């Protein structure tokens with residue numbers, strides 16, 4: 086088995102979790118959603134960490150979670166805010182191929198209806214558009230490969246992830 090990880094990054098709602106698990110199945114790899122480990126370590130839902138501890142704490146705790154990862158042969162769905170930590174991104178990059186699931190701003194907004202409960206990191210005073218514009222070049226910078234997901238079904242994105250992983 087190829088031991089390389091396939092690491093999915095991208096805006097909230099881009100399908101990292103939904104498509105990641107299906108791609109893992111198709112690739113005969115394990116699947117790992119870093120949000121679940123993060124919540125488990127903190128013993129709190131992501132939104133509660135943001136509300137009760139603030140964004141700075143949230144990002145530091147997310148970084149601790151990512152740096153604790155020692156896995157291989159796994160499709161990894163990261164949280165959208167992972168790109169705020171260079172250390173986390175370097176750690177992930179060492180372990181495999183980074184795929185950016187790219188979405189337009191409008192599609193992101195359409196997908197994330199539950200913005201106040203799903204635990205998205207938006208800095209104080211910033212709009213969702215500010216968050217989008219700030220992050221886009223960060224995802225692009227770390228990506229080994231970019232998949233444009235706006236007009237894709239889940240199955241099409243999964244097929245593109247599988248193709249990219251097998252390259």
Ligand SMILES: Nc1ncnc2c1ncn2[C@@H]1O[C@H](COP(=O)(O)OP(=O)(O)O)[C@@H](O)[C@H]1O
Pocket residue numbers: 095096097098099100101102103104162165196234237238239242
């Ligand atoms: N074509 C599509 N690809 C991926 N997700 C889609 C698509 N169309 C609708 N969705 C929905 O968008 C949401 C994607 O959320 P999720 O997988 O949690 O993304 P992420 O983990 O990147 O935040 C899910 O509710 C999914 O059902």
Ligand SMILES: O=C(O)C1=C[C@@H](OP(=O)(O)O)[C@@H](O)[C@H](O)C1
Pocket residue numbers: 095096097098101102120131132163164165166203204205206207
């Ligand atoms: O984009 C973000 O700021 C976040 C997205 C969430 O994950 P998804 O990208 O899986 O929605 C979660 O990790 C975290 O609460 C922050």
Ligand SMILES: [Mg+2]
Pocket residue numbers: 101102103120162163164
């Ligand atoms: Mg997710």
